[in-house]
Amino acid sequence: MISKQGKLEQDLGGLLSVILRQVGIAAFKYDDQGFFTPASQLPKWFLQLYNRKKGMTSPKTQYDLAAAFPFVENFLFDAKQVWNKFETGHIHSGLWTEVENGEQELYLDAVAINADGVPILLLTNETNNFDVRHTVFQAARDLALENEQLECAIQRHQRLLHQQLEGICNQQISFSEINKSIEKEHSAVLICRQDGRTEVFNKALIDIYSLQNDKELKRKSLLEKWVTEAENLYPEIHARLEVGKHWEGEFETSDSYDSKKWIRLMIAPIMNEDEEVIHYICIANDISDIRVSISEVETITQFDSMTGLPNRKNFWKYLSTQIDIKKHQGGSLVLYYVDLDHFKQINDDLGPEQADFLLNTVASRLKQCVKRQDYIAHLGADEFAIVTTEYGDIKSYANIAQRIIDGIYQEVSFNELTLNVSASIGVAVYPQHGLNARQIVRSADYAMYHAKEMGRNQYQLFGPSKVKTNSQRLRIAQGLKNAIDNDELELLYQPQICMGIENIHRAEALIRWNHPNHGIISPNVFIPIAEEMGLILDIGRWVIQSACRELSRLAKRNIKVKISVNVSPKQFKYSNLSKDIVQALEDFSIDPKSLELEVTESAFMENMDDVIQQLEEIRLLGVSIALDDFGTGYSSLSYLKNLPVDQLKIDRSFISELPKSKHSRTIVESLIKMAHELSIEVIAEGVENEEQLNYLKGLNCDFIQGYFFHAPLSENELLSMYESVTLD
Amino acid sequence: MINKKICMVGAFAVGKTSLVKQFVDSLFSEKYHTTIGVKIDKKVIKHSDKTTQLMIWDIEGVDAFTNLNSSYLRGASGILLVLDGTRSQSLESAKQIKGLIKSVLGNIPILLIINKADLIESWQFGLDDAKVLEISQDNTFITSAKTDQNVEQAFVRIAELMTA
Numbered sequence: 001m002i003s004k005q006g007k008l009e010q011d012l013g014g015l016l017s018v019i020l021r022q023v024g025i026a027a028f029k030y031d032d033q034g035f036f037t038p039a040s041q042l043p044k045w046f047l048q049l050y051n052r053k054k055g056m057t058s059p060k061t062q063y064d065l066a067a068a069f070p071f072v073e074n075f076l077f078d079a080k081q082v083w084n085k086f087e088t089g090h091i092h093s094g095l096w097t098e099v100e101n102g103e104q105e106l107y108l109d110a111v112a113i114n115a116d117g118v119p120i121l122l123l124t125n126e127t128n129n130f131d132v133r134h135t136v137f138q139a140a141r142d143l144a145l146e147n148e149q150l151e152c153a154i155q156r157h158q159r160l161l162h163q164q165l166e167g168i169c170n171q172q173i174s175f176s177e178i179n180k181s182i183e184k185e186h187s188a189v190l191i192c193r194q195d196g197r198t199e200v201f202n203k204a205l206i207d208i209y210s211l212q213n214d215k216e217l218k219r220k221s222l223l224e225k226w227v228t229e230a231e232n233l234y235p236e237i238h239a240r241l242e243v244g245k246h247w248e249g250e251f252e253t254s255d256s257y258d259s260k261k262w263i264r265l266m267i268a269p270i271m272n273e274d275e276e277v278i279h280y281i282c283i284a285n286d287i288s289d290i291r292v293s294i295s296e297v298e299t300i301t302q303f304d305s306m307t308g309l310p311n312r313k314n315f316w317k318y319l320s321t322q323i324d325i326k327k328h329q330g331g332s333l334v335l336y337y338v339d340l341d342h343f344k345q346i347n348d349d350l351g352p353e354q355a356d357f358l359l360n361t362v363a364s365r366l367k368q369c370v371k372r373q374d375y376i377a378h379l380g381a382d383e384f385a386i387v388t389t390e391y392g393d394i395k396s397y398a399n400i401a402q403r404i405i406d407g408i409y410q411e412v413s414f415n416e417l418t419l420n421v422s423a424s425i426g427v428a429v430y431p432q433h434g435l436n437a438r439q440i441v442r443s444a445d446y447a448m449y450h451a452k453e454m455g456r457n458q459y460q461l462f463g464p465s466k467v468k469t470n471s472q473r474l475r476i477a478q479g480l481k482n483a484i485d486n487d488e489l490e491l492l493y494q495p496q497i498c499m500g501i502e503n504i505h506r507a508e509a510l511i512r513w514n515h516p517n518h519g520i521i522s523p524n525v526f527i528p529i530a531e532e533m534g535l536i537l538d539i540g541r542w543v544i545q546s547a548c549r550e551l552s553r554l555a556k557r558n559i560k561v562k563i564s565v566n567v568s569p570k571q572f573k574y575s576n577l578s579k580d581i582v583q584a585l586e587d588f589s590i591d592p593k594s595l596e597l598e599v600t601e602s603a604f605m606e607n608m609d610d611v612i613q614q615l616e617e618i619r620l621l622g623v624s625i626a627l628d629d630f631g632t633g634y635s636s637l638s639y640l641k642n643l644p645v646d647q648l649k650i651d652r653s654f655i656s657e658l659p660k661s662k663h664s665r666t667i668v669e670s671l672i673k674m675a676h677e678l679s680i681e682v683i684a685e686g687v688e689n690e691e692q693l694n695y696l697k698g699l700n701c702d703f704i705q706g707y708f709f710h711a712p713l714s715e716n717e718l719l720s721m722y723e724s725v726t727l728d
Numbered sequence: 729m730i731n732k733k734i735c736m737v738g739a740f741a742v743g744k745t746s747l748v749k750q751f752v753d754s755l756f757s758e759k760y761h762t763t764i765g766v767k768i769d770k771k772v773i774k775h776s777d778k779t780t781q782l783m784i785w786d787i788e789g790v791d792a793f794t795n796l797n798s799s800y801l802r803g804a805s806g807i808l809l810v811l812d813g814t815r816s817q818s819l820e821s822a823k824q825i826k827g828l829i830k831s832v833l834g835n836i837p838i839l840l841i842i843n844k845a846d847l848i849e850s851w852q853f854g855l856d857d858a859k860v861l862e863i864s865q866d867n868t869f870i871t872s873a874k875t876d877q878n879v880e881q882a883f884v885r886i887a888e889l890m891t892a
């Protein structure tokens with residue numbers, strides 16, 4: 001079995017290494033001795049910084065990052081928490097600053113990743129993005145500082161004014177005289193009796209409450225109104241005033257037009273000789289402007305600077321608030337969770353600048369797809385969210401979702417090419433699909449995931465079945481990670497019987513997963529999940545290694561057989577398949593002619609030229625190639641002549657209808673004839689009865705595979721079978 | 729030589745970075761340049777008969793949208809809790825930060841720094857108000873990063889406390 005380190009090096013050795021270098025990320029694998037081994041070619045900025053730190057210039061194979069960077073040393077504690085867990089995950093360190101050449105500052109971030117049990121540390125240079133972030137925070141803090149100073153000035157003034165008024169009151173000067181002293185005061189002043197009846201007030205108070213005349217104020221008890229308004233934020237206000245204590249605070253009040261304002265209020269009692277409250281001095285200032293700018297500060301930090309849309313933080317706040325409103329007022333809201341299809345590939349292929357351009361384009365299009373009052377947020381990377389709060393039925397949700405899909409799916413022109421970008425959308429409705437923000441987002445996420453599974457570029461409304469499917473997928477994904485290490489995977493072998501006069505022995509290796517709790521899980525279930533999660537690369541290597549081991553075992557018993565193994569399109573794209581095969585052939589000293597790869601037509605879909613080149617390299621080794629499931633999906637007879645294949649496997653769906661279906665007969669006859677003309681041998685799979693066998697024999701089909709002859713056999717059963725027949 | 733990690737903590741814009749800059753480089757700038765994340769500086773000081781290398785973690789100030797990341801405090805042998813005398817809000821923040829320090833680090837030396845002594849006429853609170861933080865007078869310093877008042881003394885004091 002290949003070690004985890006070996007696998008890692010193979011995985012990262014290719015595409016990922018190139019990407020990491022291009023984006024300037026230094027990637028390392030952590031070892032138990034506390035050193036870091038580069039997992040890709042290290043970027044220049046890192047090497048310069050490290051060499052300066054350690055005073056070394058020669059390239060090293062192991063880096064002592066903890067010694068070079070005290071910040072990383074400290075972060076290792078958190079990183080190890082992630083690395084030691086039995087699940088994939090990651091944690092960010094947060095930004096730190098390093099100084100290069102005593103002047104230039106580098107702003108770095110560390111990310112610890114548990115990649116299927118392999119401890120990875122990424123060091124990213126955030127210097128280029130730092131200015132934008134710093135500008136936002138600087139502006140926010142400058143504004144916050146200014147507000148804080150304003151509030152302090154108001155507070156100081158209120159306290160000073162209170163001292164003056166208290167002095168005047170204690171001198172038992174008449175209220176008309178007091179009135180004169182406060183009439184030009186900018187702060188609103190009210191002196192009232194203990195029961196709230198008004199004694200004296202000034203114009204500033206009338207202005208705050210937009211009163212038409214002072215009679216209106218005399219009729220009301222403002223004290224009572226204030227206490228009622230303030231007690232939501234300050235429940236202690238009653239108790240303090242009752243015992244004659246001073247109180248200060250900020251709260252929202254409403255004027256005579258019911259307009260909302262924020263005021264800062266101080267209420268101070270005036271006591272008589274018997275320590276009884278006889279009057280209150282109340283001083284108020286309108287601080288609505290300050291409050292607005294506090295909210296602006298929050299806004300600055302809750303918007304995505306690239307798209308100008310609210311960010312994830314704002315999204316959660318908005319969604320929670322809207323749900324609270326709906327809880328009290330009734331009604332529903334709809335969340336559309338939008339995820340761009342294949343964004344990562346676009347990002348990788350076109351680079352981050354073009355990817356940003358695409359995200360901006362999508363943001364603009366989303367705005368055109370919904371009403372002005374609807375809410376759009378950019379949650380990060382390729383995820384957007386739209387919230388609509390108007391009542392609607394399923395048809396209206398569907399219309400909006402389709403409009404979004406159509407809106408996004410228009411051409412985007414880059415410098416040298418034009419793309420159509422699609423999106424998958426999950427739709428969830430409050431309260432039907434969740435009673436709080438977290439549940440609604442989870443439901444929409446499930447639905448979006450389902451839309452991806454159904455082929456992308458579509459929307460799905462949340463339904464309970466999606467939860468079940470996703471939970472099952474998660475369980476499978478979790479178990480798959482350990483399946484190889486726990487020896488839960490097994491290869492069975494289904495013989496392919498030669499119809500010619502030569503006694504050629506062949507068998508197809510078929511993978512099974514013997515799950516400790518769920519029994520046998522079909523490859524139809526777990527292979528798509530493994531492909532999606534990238535685990536297929538490990539599984540693919542395991543299959544090749546296991547098949548070669550079996551070939552070696554059979555060869556030692558003098559049994560000459562060819563075994564075919566299935567390979568995934570992902571193995572062409574993300575691994576060095578040729579290298580894996582050479583490794584396995586060498587490990588078990590196998591004649592390459594004993595091994596065959598089965599590839600499906602879908603392998604050629606994404607990058608036909610590259611796949612053909614890889615297959616030609618593999619053929620040069622002596623390994624033969626079979627084209628699997630031929631006749632389904634993308635089949636084109638015309639391109640078959642261009643593919644480097646030795647065998648063609650007719651899909652079982654055609655065989656099962658033989659010989660009754662005229663349609664299937666025509667196809668199978670044509671395929672066999674054409675393949676033979678191209679010197680390609682034909683294997684019919686799924687043969688289950690004598691009638692099918694005889695029909696295929698009549699067409700000179702070269703090999704037959706199916707339950708009519710053999711079910712898939714275990715290694716020992718295969719050995720017994722071959723030992724029971726005469727072999728060359 | 730003894731190595732010790734100390735952390736500069738406090739509300740935003742109280743002058744943590746300016747204090748470090750003054751102590752390490754003898755420089756001061758009037759312009760407020762907010763810190764994001766962490767910056768680590770080193771300085772060797774001699775105190776009594778000892779030599780200590782201080783590893784000074786200047787940590788982003790606390791505000792409405794930034795909490796103190798407690799993992800940055802890990803391994804610290806001393807804390808400089810910095811206040812701005814002209815802002816009573818910085819005293820409020822300090823109360824919360826001290827609670828966090830206690831819960832994460834237990835009883836380690838904490839120095840209270842009331843900065844901006846050059847603006848003492850604008851101070852909104854004094855030493856009496858700061859008593860609420862329960863830090864002794866011996867460990868309280870009124871400093872000015874601008875005039876270099878008591879800056880070195882404060883760092884020397886924390887070094888003494890850590891190596892005592």
